[in-house]
Amino acid sequence: MQKLCLLCWAVLLGLGQACPEPCDCREKYGFQIADCAYRDLEAVPPGFPANVTTLSLSANRLPSLPEGAFWEVPLLQSLWLAHNEIRTVAAGALASLGHLKSLDLSHNLISDFAWSNLHKLSALQLLKMDSNELTFIPQDAFRSLPALRSLQLNHNRLHTLAEGTFAPLTALSHLQINNNPFECTCGIMWFKTWALTTAVSIPEQDNITCTSPHVLKGTPLNRLLSLPCSAPLVQLTYQPSQDGAELRPGFVLALHCHVEGQPVPQLHWHIQTPGGTVEITSPNVGADGHALAAGSQPRFQAFANGSLLIPDFGKLEEGTYSCLATNELGSAESSVNVALATPGKGGEDVLGSRFHGKAAEGKGCYVVDNEVQPSGPEDNVVIIYLSRTGGPEAAAAGEGVSGQQPPGLLLLGQSLLFLFFTFF
Numbered sequence: 001m002q003k004l005c006l007l008c009w010a011v012l013l014g015l016g017q018a019c020p021e022p023c024d025c026r027e028k029y030g031f032q033i034a035d036c037a038y039r040d041l042e043a044v045p046p047g048f049p050a051n052v053t054t055l056s057l058s059a060n061r062l063p064s065l066p067e068g069a070f071w072e073v074p075l076l077q078s079l080w081l082a083h084n085e086i087r088t089v090a091a092g093a094l095a096s097l098g099h100l101k102s103l104d105l106s107h108n109l110i111s112d113f114a115w116s117n118l119h120k121l122s123a124l125q126l127l128k129m130d131s132n133e134l135t136f137i138p139q140d141a142f143r144s145l146p147a148l149r150s151l152q153l154n155h156n157r158l159h160t161l162a163e164g165t166f167a168p169l170t171a172l173s174h175l176q177i178n179n180n181p182f183e184c185t186c187g188i189m190w191f192k193t194w195a196l197t198t199a200v201s202i203p204e205q206d207n208i209t210c211t212s213p214h215v216l217k218g219t220p221l222n223r224l225l226s227l228p229c230s231a232p233l234v235q236l237t238y239q240p241s242q243d244g245a246e247l248r249p250g251f252v253l254a255l256h257c258h259v260e261g262q263p264v265p266q267l268h269w270h271i272q273t274p275g276g277t278v279e280i281t282s283p284n285v286g287a288d289g290h291a292l293a294a295g296s297q298p299r300f301q302a303f304a305n306g307s308l309l310i311p312d313f314g315k316l317e318e319g320t321y322s323c324l325a326t327n328e329l330g331s332a333e334s335s336v337n338v339a340l341a342t343p344g345k346g347g348e349d350v351l352g353s354r355f356h357g358k359a360a361e362g363k364g365c366y367v368v369d370n371e372v373q374p375s376g377p378e379d380n381v382v383i384i385y386l387s388r389t390g391g392p393e394a395a396a397a398g399e400g401v402s403g404q405q406p407p408g409l410l411l412l413g414q415s416l417l418f419l420f421f422t423f424f
C-alpha cells in the first residue's frame, strides 16, 4: 500500500502534475493556470507547479498576504485576489513577482499595504486596488512601474494625493480614483489641474468629490474654484517695550513672527543660545501665558499669535532666534540675532566688532554701518542695552542721556532706530 502511494507521488512529480488539493491546475493556450477561486481558503495553499503563470485565489477568505506568500510561483503573470478579507499585505509578499502583468486586489479590506511591494513589479500593466480601505499613498509608491497602463484606486479612503504621485507612470492610460473622501484643501489642487490637462483617461470625474471641508462636501474636484493658496511668508519683528518701561536686567524680550499663508502655516521656533539649541512647536503656552503641557513653565513662551516672550532676558538667552512657518505648499524662515550689551564694561566695543557697528557718539548706543551688506543671520542684529540705572554695575541715573526718560528705554529706542535694518 505504502509502496503504491510512493509510486503515485513519483508519477505525479515526474509528470509535473502537482497541484494543491483544493485547486484545479490545467494548461490552456500555453498558460499554466491554477484555479483556487471560491474554495473558502484562509491561506495560500502550498504545492503549486513552479511554472504557474495564472493564479486565481478570488473569492476566498484570505485575511492577509504574508512575506513570501508566492515564492513557489515566481513566473506568475496574473494574480487574482479579489473578494477576500485581506487587511494586510506584508513587505515582500509580492516582491518576487518580476513577471507579473496583472494584479487584482480589489474588494478586500486592505488598509495596511507595504508599498515597497510595487517597487520590483516592473512588468505590471494592470493594478486593481479599488474597494479597499487605503487612506494614503506615499508619493513614491508608483516610482518603478514603467509598464502600468491601468490603475484603479476608486472606493478607498484616500484623503489627499501627494503632488507628482502619478508622474512616474509614463505608460498610464486609465486611472480610476472616484469615490474617495478627499479633503479639498490646497494640497490637492494640483490634482484638479493635472486631471484637466492629462491625456490619461479618468472616468467618473463627477464622482471624484470633496468630503471636507463641510462647505465643499459633494463638490466634484473638477468644479472647484481655485482656492486662495499661498506658501508661507514670515516677518520677524521686535516688540518694543511700552512707553515708560525701564529695561532692567530681567526684563521680558518679545519677538513677533508675523506669518502669512493659506492654509494657515504651522509655526516653529528654533533657538540657538550658548547653552544649546531649543526647538519649540508653537504654541507652548495659552493666551494667559500658562504652559499648555503639564510640567514646568517654559523658559521661552511661544503664543499662538506668533509672539515669543523671553522673561528674564540675560546673557544665557543671547543667540539666534528663528521662526519657521510651514504649510502644505512650503515653508519660510526668518532669523534674528539678539545680543546683550552691558554698559560700562567695554561691551559695546565687543559687540561693535562682532556686528560691524560702531558706537554712536555721545549716545551710548549703537549704529550699524548701513554700507555693510547683510550676508547672513549674524547681520540681523538686535542689541539690547541694559539700563544703567538697574544693572548690577548701575551707573548714575540719566548719565550721558538727556531728558527725564529712563535711560534704558531711550537707548533701546535708538538702537531700534539704528539697528533695525535687515529683517526679512
Ligand SMILES: *[C@@H]1O[C@H](CO)[C@@H](O)[C@H](O)[C@H]1NC(C)=O
Pocket: 015, 016, 017, 027, 030, 031, 032, 049, 051
Ligand atoms: C508546466 O510544467 C509541466 C511539467 O513540469 C508541463 O507538463 C507543462 O506543460 C508546463 N506548462 C507550461 C505552460 O509550460
Ligand SMILES: *[C@@H]1O[C@H](CO)[C@@H](O)[C@H](O)[C@H]1NC(C)=O
Pocket: 178, 179, 204, 207
Ligand atoms: C457616484 O456617486 C453617487 C453618489 O455617491 C453614487 O450614487 C453612484 O453610485 C456613484 N457611481 C459610481 C459609479 O461609483
Ligand SMILES: *[C@@H]1O[C@H](CO)[C@@H](O)[C@H](O)[C@H]1NC(C)=O
Pocket: 256, 287, 288, 289, 303, 305, 306, 307
Ligand atoms: C500675543 O499674545 C500675547 C499674550 O496674549 C500678548 O502678550 C502679545 O502682545 C500678543 N502679540 C501680538 C503681536 O499681539
